[in-house]
Amino acid sequence: xxxxxxxxxxIFISQAAKQVSISREGIRRAVVGIxxxxxxxxxxxxxxxxxxxxxxxSPLTAQYLLVVDTxxxxxxxxxxxQYEHLAAGVKVALQSDAEALSADRLAHMDELGVQALFGWxxxxxxxxxxxxxxxxxxxxxxxxxxxxxxxxxRQAGGSASALVELVLDSFPGFRDIATFRxxxxxxxxRAQIYVGDLWGAFQGRGLGRFEDIGQLTxxxxxxxxxxxxxxxxxxxxxxxxxxxxxxxxxEAGGEEELEIRGCTIAAVEMIKEQLREIHGRSDRTxxxxxxxxxxxxxxxxEAQGRHRPHHRTLTQFx
Numbered sequence: 001x002x003x004x005x006x007x008x009x010x011i012f013i014s015q016a017a018k019q020v021s022i023s024r025e026g027i028r029r030a031v032v033g034i035x036x037x038x039x040x041x042x043x044x045x046x047x048x049x050x051x052x053x054x055x056x057x058s059p060l061t062a063q064y065l066l067v068v069d070t071x072x073x074x075x076x077x078x079x080x081x082q083y084e085h086l087a088a089g090v091k092v093a094l095q096s097d098a099e100a101l102s103a104d105r106l107a108h109m110d111e112l113g114v115q116a117l118f119g120w121x122x123x124x125x126x127x128x129x130x131x132x133x134x135x136x137x138x139x140x141x142x143x144x145x146x147x148x149x150x151x152x153x154r155q156a157g158g159s160a161s162a163l164v165e166l167v168l169d170s171f172p173g174f175r176d177i178a179t180f181r182x183x184x185x186x187x188x189x190r191a192q193i194y195v196g197d198l199w200g201a202f203q204g205r206g207l208g209r210f211e212d213i214g215q216l217t218x219x220x221x222x223x224x225x226x227x228x229x230x231x232x233x234x235x236x237x238x239x240x241x242x243x244x245x246x247x248x249x250x251e252a253g254g255e256e257e258l259e260i261r262g263c264t265i266a267a268v269e270m271i272k273e274q275l276r277e278i279h280g281r282s283d284r285t286x287x288x289x290x291x292x293x294x295x296x297x298x299x300x301x302e303a304q305g306r307h308r309p310h311h312r313t314l315t316q317f318x
Contacts, residue, residue, distance in 0.1 A: 002168065002188060003161050003215045007269060009185035010217070013262025016181055019240040020259040022267045026233040031274040039279060042287040042295050048200035052084055054091040055201050059150030062198060062207050063101050064094055066149040069194040070133050070173070071117070073318050076222070076310070077125040081118075089119035103147035106138025129316050133173040140170050153198060153207050160195045160210035167191040176317040178253040180262070187220045187261055189318045196290045214283075218268040218293035220261040221318040222310040223300040230307050233267050234260075244311045252315040260311055268292055 014022055048055065054064040068090050075081045093100040093116065100117075111127045114134065118124050145151040152170065156163035167174050168191055176187045196216055202208025218224060228234040236244065240256055250257045272289055275281055287295070300307065 002164050002186065003192075003217060005186050006188055006192075006217045006265065009180075009183075009187075010262045010265035010269070012183065013180055013185060013258060014266040017259040017263055019237040019256055020263040021235045022263055022270065023233055023235055024270070026231060026235075027267065027270050027274050028278070030231050030233060031271060031278050034275070034279075036279065038295075039275065039281065039285075039287065042291045043285055048197075048203070049087075050201070052087050052091075053201065054094050057202060057206065059148060059207070060094070060101075061201050062149040062153050064090060065194060065197045065201060066137060066152075067101050067106070067117070067134065069190050069197060070137055070171075071114070071130050072190060072193065073316050074125050074314060076312060077314070078120075081120065081124060085120065086118055090117050092119055093117050103138045103141040106134045107142060109134040109138065126314070126316060133171075133316065136173050137171055144170060150207060158209050158211055160199070160212050161215050163195050163198075163210070164188060164191045164216075167194060173316065178258055180255065180258045185258065185262065187265070187317065189219045189221060192216050192290075193219045196293075199290075213290070214288045216288070216290045217265050218289055218296075219318070220264050221297075222312070224268070224293060224296045225260050225264045226307050226310040227296045227300040227303075228264060228267055230303070233271075234263055245309055247309055247312055250311055250313045252313050252317075257311065257313050268296070 053068070055061055068087055071086055071090075072083065075083060075086075090101070099105060109131050111123070111131045114127050114130045115122070115124060124130065141147050141149060141152070152166060153163060156166055168188065174188070174191045176189050176191070178185055195210065196219070198208040199210055199213050200208070204210075204213070225234055229236065243250065243256065268289060271292060272286065276286055
């Protein structure tokens with residue numbers, strides 16, 4: 001199963017890593033310091049920003065989220081560009097033109113069309129790559145799913161794991177895989193976040209009902225590792241710390257980048273285990289891994305100006 005593979009790969013990376021390590025003491029300090037009220041909030045039904053996103057609880061929401069998560073990567077080369085510009089821009093495009101995200105329109109997407117979806121005044125990073133990815137999902141949706149992302153979701157039969165597998169099988173651009181120390185490793189960030197967004201947008205009902213939502217891992221990006229570093233949970237070697245702090249671009253698929261991503265996944269899994277042990281939480285009252293991810297991501301968003309720089313990698317995967 002693909003999600004077990006992500007966890008196993010993360011453990012392998014964390015055990016073999018030379019430039020990144022995970023502090024168990026840092027995890028313990030962080031977990032002890034989380035108030036019970038915060039844990040209750042995190043474990044409550046999914047909260048989704050329906051004002052930022054298009055969210056009408058119809059099949060069109062599934063189409064919208066697939067487009068957003070196809071484009072949800074690598075904002076940082078444009079200093080003022082953030083995720084909210086993407087989410088809001090695609091929402092405005094859809095509200096202005098009901099066919100803006102049709103499979104046929106996506107299948108013929110060009111770079112100017114990408115810029116228009118962002119509502120950005122000039123080119124966005126990796127704009128040609130983004131256009132190609134949209135053409136891919138438009139073409140596949142037309143050929144396999146009668147043009148509708150909702151049909152893709154329905155085919156998974158209410159299984160988060162099955163939907164991740166379907167997304168990976170249908171859209172090569174979502175196959176977030178690399179090679180670390182001679183072994184193929186998988187992260188599947190954007191495929192997983194699509195499932196998580198569906199769950200949040202539909203409040204765990206209808207197209208967002210997944211019996212195994214707890215199988216999702218955290219979404220290995222560049223914001224959460226920064227937060228875990230500030231918490232002294234992720235520890236960087238002096239060499240890597242200097243590279244990150246000086247905004248040196250890390251090679252996509254290079255050991256430094258893969259160690260950061262793999263150790264981040266492993267660390268969040270360890271945080272969850274410590275929550276169970278220290279706070280005596282049952283699985284029923286324990287936040288899902290993706291809820292821990294959302295919490296850490298929000299901390300990072302709020303503290304962007306205070307935290308040290310995040311690592312920088314030019315990639316289509318996050």
